[in-house]
Amino acid sequence: MIYGTLANGVRMPLVGLGTYKIPIDKIPDVLESALAFGYRKIDTARYYGNEDAIGRYLALSGVPREELFISTKMDVEFLYYTLSFMGHRKKLPIRKESLRNAFFRQLERLHTNYVDMYMLHAAIPKYYKYWGNEVGKLYKEGYIKSIGVCSFSKHDFELFEAELGFVPMMNQIEISPYNTNKEIISFCKEKKVQVEAFATFGTTKKKPEAAKDLLENEIILDLSRKYNKSSSQVILRWVLEQGISVIPKASSKEHLRENIDVLDFELSHEDMLQIDTLDKSIFHRYFRR
Numbered sequence: 001m002i003y004g005t006l007a008n009g010v011r012m013p014l015v016g017l018g019t020y021k022i023p024i025d026k027i028p029d030v031l032e033s034a035l036a037f038g039y040r041k042i043d044t045a046r047y048y049g050n051e052d053a054i055g056r057y058l059a060l061s062g063v064p065r066e067e068l069f070i071s072t073k074m075d076v077e078f079l080y081y082t083l084s085f086m087g088h089r090k091k092l093p094i095r096k097e098s099l100r101n102a103f104f105r106q107l108e109r110l111h112t113n114y115v116d117m118y119m120l121h122a123a124i125p126k127y128y129k130y131w132g133n134e135v136g137k138l139y140k141e142g143y144i145k146s147i148g149v150c151s152f153s154k155h156d157f158e159l160f161e162a163e164l165g166f167v168p169m170m171n172q173i174e175i176s177p178y179n180t181n182k183e184i185i186s187f188c189k190e191k192k193v194q195v196e197a198f199a200t201f202g203t204t205k206k207k208p209e210a211a212k213d214l215l216e217n218e219i220i221l222d223l224s225r226k227y228n229k230s231s232s233q234v235i236l237r238w239v240l241e242q243g244i245s246v247i248p249k250a251s252s253k254e255h256l257r258e259n260i261d262v263l264d265f266e267l268s269h270e271d272m273l274q275i276d277t278l279d280k281s282i283f284h285r286y287f288r289r
């Protein structure tokens, strides 16, 4: 495994497993294979509804807790309900409680007494102050080892820092060859914020066919033949070589194995640039414009 070091000195595996939409009954099988293949970082969220299944499996897995990197998130739907008196969308089982209480329930579900990374699941400025203050306290108390945000633009970082007085250590954003997001990546580098990519294979809610389209793109296929690696491995390597961590979601053994087997080759500078040319910047579904 390769590791990165966050601005606060915490070490984080640069390849992890995304778990959104892995059905709960499949979690044990997926995690069994993932741990056997060497995954040590697991990305989940309150919203995914699988924290309990993940925590239960990891606690009994025999892998020492300190070897694991567990990252989870708090969604803005929860914050919306907690902070407003206007009712809420009934999609999620949310009870009105403090973020602190809800966080401790997440810890219980994850069968652990700390998380390695705690993130704000979306970029909505009206929640920064409350979320940042509460999470800042939990960080000082040692329940959270590092603080992250999702889909933050430069403007979001500026608002957050002005309000809270600190900069989150990670920004989890959508990055794929079709959506290279260079501007925010270079801003994060300047601020020493680790960038983490999701939807790396171009999957989007609106265009589920985009993954197939990207994995079968001619440039990607040519490079796949050149390096004797799969399209997905070429794409993951292109992300990693930018110093960005990856968390591909996979449910089959083949995909799980393939996605972690990306540490034994390097793309040339020219090939990195060739992949950059695929950028269409059209999938900014998570960023506010």
Ligand SMILES: NC(=O)c1ccc[n+]([C@@H]2O[C@H](COP(=O)([O-])OP(=O)(O)OC[C@H]3O[C@@H](n4cnc5c(N)ncnc54)[C@H](OP(=O)(O)O)[C@@H]3O)[C@@H](O)[C@H]2O)c1
Pocket: 017, 018, 019, 020, 021, 043, 044, 121, 150, 151, 172, 197, 198, 199, 200, 201, 202, 203, 211, 215, 232, 233, 247, 248, 249, 250, 251, 252, 254, 255, 256, 258, 259, 286
């Ligand atoms: N912070 C946020 O707002 C946010 C948003 C979206 C996602 N995320 C996180 O990021 C993770 C990854 O993002 P994602 O789930 O959107 O998309 P993704 O990891 O880019 O793509 C997942 C899809 O690609 C397929 N796949 C995986 N490995 C493959 C391979 N080697 N070859 C071909 N196909 C492969 C998977 O199929 P199989 O399942 O069949 O293997 C699945 O259909 C999520 O699970 C979640 O943890 C965060």
